Amino acid sequence: MRYDIAFFLCCCRSFLSSRQSEEETFYDLLGVDKHATQDELKRAYKRQSLQMHPDKLAQRGKTVTAEDRDRFTRMRNAYEVLSDPRRRETYDRIGERGMKWMEDPLSIDPQELAHNFATSSILDRSKIFAIFLAIYIAVFLLPILICLMADGTFGGAKWVAVLTPLWLWDVFILFYHVRVIMMGPIKRPETIPEEEWVDPLPMRKRVSALVRFVFLVLFQVLLALRMDGFIAFPWWAVFIPLYFWEMMALKKKISVAMINIVTHAELELAIGKNFAACDAAEKEDIQRRFILVPAKSGPVYDAACRIKAEAKMDVVRILARVVFTVLLVLNLELGKEWSWWIVFVPIFAMVVCIIGSAFHNWVQVQAEAAKRDPSLFDQNADVEQGYTQMDDKSNNEDDKPLTDEEKEELKTKVAQAAYQVLGTCCSQCFFLVLLCVLIVKIQGAGYSWLVIISPFLAAGGVVLCCLACTIFCLSEVDENAGLTDFDTRVNEATAAAGYGSTHDVYTSPTNEQAGQQSYEQEKQQSVPVSSTDTKGPEADSISKQPPTATWDPEKGEVWKNTTQDDEKEEINEVPSAPNQKETDLLDNVVDAQPSSIEPKPSEASEDFDLD
Numbered sequence: 001m002r003y004d005i006a007f008f009l010c011c012c013r014s015f016l017s018s019r020q021s022e023e024e025t026f027y028d029l030l031g032v033d034k035h036a037t038q039d040e041l042k043r044a045y046k047r048q049s050l051q052m053h054p055d056k057l058a059q060r061g062k063t064v065t066a067e068d069r070d071r072f073t074r075m076r077n078a079y080e081v082l083s084d085p086r087r088r089e090t091y092d093r094i095g096e097r098g099m100k101w102m103e104d105p106l107s108i109d110p111q112e113l114a115h116n117f118a119t120s121s122i123l124d125r126s127k128i129f130a131i132f133l134a135i136y137i138a139v140f141l142l143p144i145l146i147c148l149m150a151d152g153t154f155g156g157a158k159w160v161a162v163l164t165p166l167w168l169w170d171v172f173i174l175f176y177h178v179r180v181i182m183m184g185p186i187k188r189p190e191t192i193p194e195e196e197w198v199d200p201l202p203m204r205k206r207v208s209a210l211v212r213f214v215f216l217v218l219f220q221v222l223l224a225l226r227m228d229g230f231i232a233f234p235w236w237a238v239f240i241p242l243y244f245w246e247m248m249a250l251k252k253k254i255s256v257a258m259i260n261i262v263t264h265a266e267l268e269l270a271i272g273k274n275f276a277a278c279d280a281a282e283k284e285d286i287q288r289r290f291i292l293v294p295a296k297s298g299p300v301y302d303a304a305c306r307i308k309a310e311a312k313m314d315v316v317r318i319l320a321r322v323v324f325t326v327l328l329v330l331n332l333e334l335g336k337e338w339s340w341w342i343v344f345v346p347i348f349a350m351v352v353c354i355i356g357s358a359f360h361n362w363v364q365v366q367a368e369a370a371k372r373d374p375s376l377f378d379q380n381a382d383v384e385q386g387y388t389q390m391d392d393k394s395n396n397e398d399d400k401p402l403t404d405e406e407k408e409e410l411k412t413k414v415a416q417a418a419y420q421v422l423g424t425c426c427s428q429c430f431f432l433v434l435l436c437v438l439i440v441k442i443q444g445a446g447y448s449w450l451v452i453i454s455p456f457l458a459a460g461g462v463v464l465c466c467l468a469c470t471i472f473c474l475s476e477v478d479e480n481a482g483l484t485d486f487d488t489r490v491n492e493a494t495a496a497a498g499y500g501s502t503h504d505v506y507t508s509p510t511n512e513q514a515g516q517q518s519y520e521q522e523k524q525q526s527v528p529v530s531s532t533d534t535k536g537p538e539a540d541s542i543s544k545q546p547p548t549a550t551w552d553p554e555k556g557e558v559w560k561n562t563t564q565d566d567e568k569e570e571i572n573e574v575p576s577a578p579n580q581k582e583t584d585l586l587d588n589v590v591d592a593q594p595s596s597i598e599p600k601p602s603e604a605s606e607d608f609d610l611d
Contacts, residue, residue, distance in 0.1 A: 005093045015113045015120075016098050026078035026091065029071075034092070038083065045079040118475055125471050132467050136460055140453075141165050147449035159224045170217050177210040193276075198283045208248070215245040235332045239325055246325075250318045256311035261291045261304045302413075313357055320350035340442045347435060351428045358424040365417040369410040373402050430455075 027034055030044040050056055052072045054064045081087045081099070090099045117125075142165040148154060149162045181203070188197040219241035225231045226238050267290060268274050278286065286292075291304045323346040331338045402410075438452055450457075 005090060012098075012101070015101075015116050016094065026082055026096070029075045029078045030082070036082075041079065041082055045075075048075055122472070129468055129471050132464060136464055138165070138169075140457060140460060142169075143453045143456075144450070147453060150449045159227045160230075163220070163224055166220065170220070173213060174217070177206070177213055181206045181210065198280070198287060202284060212245055212248045215241040215248070219245065235329045239329055242325060243322070246318055246322050250315065250322075253311050253314040253318065255288065257308060257315055259289065259291055259308065259311075261293055261296075261301065261308070263293055263295060267292060309357070309361065313354060316353050316357075317350055320346040320353075340439050344435065344439055348432075351432055355425055355428055358421045362414075362417040362421045365413050369414050373407055373410055 027036070030036075030041065030048055032040055032044045036044070049072075052068070052075055054069055054072060057064050057068060081091055087099065090102065094102070142163070145162050145165065149157065149159065154162065180201070185203075186199050186201060188194060219239065222231070222233065222238045222241065226233060226235070262270070264275060267286070271278075271286070275283070275286065275292065291307070293301045293304055295301060324344065327338075327343045327346070331340075331343050434452060434455070441447065441449065441452065
């Protein structure tokens, strides 16, 4: 069994429907057994094609429908899946829907996934929660062990044993790097032409990443052995692998920070030929030196600029770490004679540079937006802009006024830059607080080392609790929930009022009945009234508008759409005598009924005397 399928079933079984699909399986479509060989599948496909192909059905005189075409297409897809051993194994384990999800995750309906998860079992949900719990433990186990070891909780334990989770992580990451190298070149997708395809992960980058990680692991091993006293190397020798690790990263980031952003036309002018005409080596060299964009504006160009800006900040971070490491080694070699505040000065300088870079980016975005639209930040600038454009009309003939979409895009850029500044300031201030707590502890404070990582432990615990509530408390909502109780209460009230023997028991209408009633009402309202039928009583009832009442502060209630005939008709109506069962209900409201009705004919605009 493949590990990817096992992991998929462990993680995502709750998102797959537990009910069997009503559609035919791929084996049923081909008419073969689940243990059919490739030759049997091929013969079955030919046989089914002769029976289900739309052209063959038309030759036999049958009318070809869309259902027949879909069934033939699904049968052909079934053969393509079952003829591939890897896809066939996937289909046998997780079915058609699971295979489609693995191959194209975006093809699954989110509502279907939510429904399947809401109806899944507690066991399947527990597996998902166990994965998040394992991630929480894997992330925080090593910092907790290091803090407990620094506090002296483990007594005479060795650092090599305490750092066991770190060795496990190193083995896992080392296996990943080796697996990537052994994977070979990445195959070209069918949607990309061969002349435009460039391997995004060439072998040179894979080997470089593996060598850089080996330097980091070597530093970890030497540091643990030096702290346990197994080796007596000087501290500067222990940190040599770390220096190589940082230098390799610095070289990579400097090359990205100094890269040029060019369009295809500019690149063709620089190298003398089109990018598609270059060979693989030339394309790889172009990718190291240039970033190709379709134009010097737009989201692609903005993304390229962000890549350069992030690379420059990474260079600042690496240089700050290198200087900090040098000061740390000197302090350790000199017997910790320097103040630790001096050792951490490069880190404080790095924080200042990060915040300053965020502010600089925000000011730059604002200046660019104000240049393109001066009225964006000053409402009174429209008049000045008009005079300026009239004075410099000859110089700005090519400038066009910005559209509403472009103005909204500028506002969005400015807002994103402001949010980035706010987020950077908050995160760096939080980092400074933790750094100060760390330095004070190193200087000899009496609190535990766990205090330094306690905010992260608390935040991770809150996230874990929220995930647990979401996973185990989520359930499907029944759309008809409460209707049965409502029907029961209505029927009980009806029976208590004495209508049980003469009136039908109330039941809430179903969706089909409600739709039929609304359709009949719309049909009755849409019946046109002809001029020949206006004399009949039915036509009068259709064309007549119902009377309406409005309230006038001086005249009181004013009725409209009423006539004298309507009022006489209301007056002459004799109410039928209530039956015995209705008498009991009317006894309670006899006192509230008016003793007599005095009609007063009026025109359409005449009001009634409320007194």
